[in-house]
Amino acid sequence: MTATDTRHDQPPVAPVRVPVRTSGSELRAIKIVLERELVRFFSDRLRMATALVQPFLFLFVLGSGLSRLTSQSTGNLNLRTFLYPGVLGMAVMFTAMFSAASVVWDREFGFLREMLVAPVRRSSIVIGKCLGGAVVASFQGVVVIAIAGLVGVPYDPDLVFAVFGIQLLLAFTLTAFGLMVAARIKQMQAFMALTQMLVLPLYFLSGAMFPASNLPTWLTVLNRIDPLTYAVDPLRRLVFDHLDLTAAVRHRLDPGVSWMGWHVPTLLELAVVAGIGLAMLGAAILQFNRGD
């Protein structure tokens, strides 16, 4: 019996017809693009290992090293605890940018074309990519949440859920940012160089490593236009709410964000992050639609 014989013995399989596009088929496309991001992340052991190790590096190596210089200015608060919200933000940021890089990767290795000729909206592909990247990045966030106890942040369910929610939002916005940057870039090296140029300033300006008060004016202005500021600040406030701190220390280390002297409430901060994320997602979709 050869393979050819069995083939001819089978009843002929009817040709399929591709149905007209519906919102259901768009959802199916979004889902598979999202799933593919997850499969790729979880099958890449090296990336997984990096995701697990990096937060420790920042918290314990950088945090412990710097704390020798700064123990006075942080009151009695361990610098690692102070840095914790910022490290969470950074971990999410690096992972989100890496996820967005998969578009450039797909373009370089040709797979993007398979998606671009499919009878689905470009927006479905971009949304799927963005959600997939956000889920992967928030996995990184979960790793950081899991080690909270090691730096003296309590595992209060309220805190854990709120932090998870904020970092998910942040992951979404950063992935959208990454996709917007990646939309027209054709080579991985170019994307890497560009993100290096963008990511570090965004991070340093956000106040993730220092309290954003009493800064020189130019730095204050740049800090206020950095979207990351509006995610790091609520994270820090949430964490500090669950710590036992004196009012003075609290005031010095967690001054909050103000616009022209007006204190920006947490919900507005989160709305800013979400709004910027949606705007960037829209820009990324436009770029892909205009494409080629």
Added chain:
Amino acid sequence: MSGIPAVQTIGLRKSFGDFQAVRGIDLTIEAGETFGFLGPNGAGKSTTINMLCTLVAPSAGRALVAGYDVVRERDDVRRNLGLVFQDPTLDGYLSAERNLRLHADLYGIPRAGLDARMRQMLEMVGLWDRRGGKVSTFSGGMKRRLEIARGLLHSPRVLFLDEPTVGLDPQTRSSIWSYIRQLKEAEDSTIFLTTHYMDEAEYCDRIAIMDHGDIIALGTPEELKASVGKDTVVIQTADDDAAIRELDERFSLSAKVSEGAVRFSVEAGERFVPQLFASLPIPIRSVSVARPTLDDVFMSYTGRTIRDAESTSTDRGRDQMMRMRGIRR
């Protein structure tokens, strides 16, 4: 779909800056045809396919695929076409089966009957046993076969194959041609392919020869060969220039040196050769007479062989390829 041409172009044109890649082509391909696009690299074949597949917007003119406009009814065009590109577009991280499943999800293929359909396609290209293997571990030929299976999964009305056999060994090339013929019988699809292998063009119902962005000849392989009419005689001589001069003076034949030999076309080549030996004062080292091939057709329309066209236009062609790639990706 009877009556609706599978592909129709009207003055289809594409320029990149001031370079004209496709210079206004008119073409009608009937449903069920196997249509070949033949020409050297950089002739505009891939650009034409990219316009028909909605990946590149035409600069002017119109194109319809399965009756739908490639600009205004992009989604309907995409539903009805299958594509196998020159460069692989598989996800190497996923298994063969998962690549097909992903394709089914992107195309919204109904889940009922999908498993049977996938099995049929994978069996046809001989990859059913390797369905669980990661695609990055596949050889070039296996990848191309998988791409063909994927391109056919949604029973496209028109299957575009852009250089489907380039870079493959002869055995894989011939098996790929056997899938293409099986498909044609089973599903009554139209096949539109580009190639720069002359022998492959012979499998097509009709051929368009493309050069410098224009269609310079169009017809069945037999018609095109008949249009050349004459036999091709290739001689190697002690002095090619003198031989060309003598051929012109004594027989008014215009000969050219190509690929290191003197070539010319003449009617009834076998009967001409003895005459040649009798009257040419230059020693002839070898002689061959051939019935016209598509290469001769190309030669008679362009004055050069496909290989010459590719080697002389290498720099220009490479430049073009880079540009097209830049746009396409």
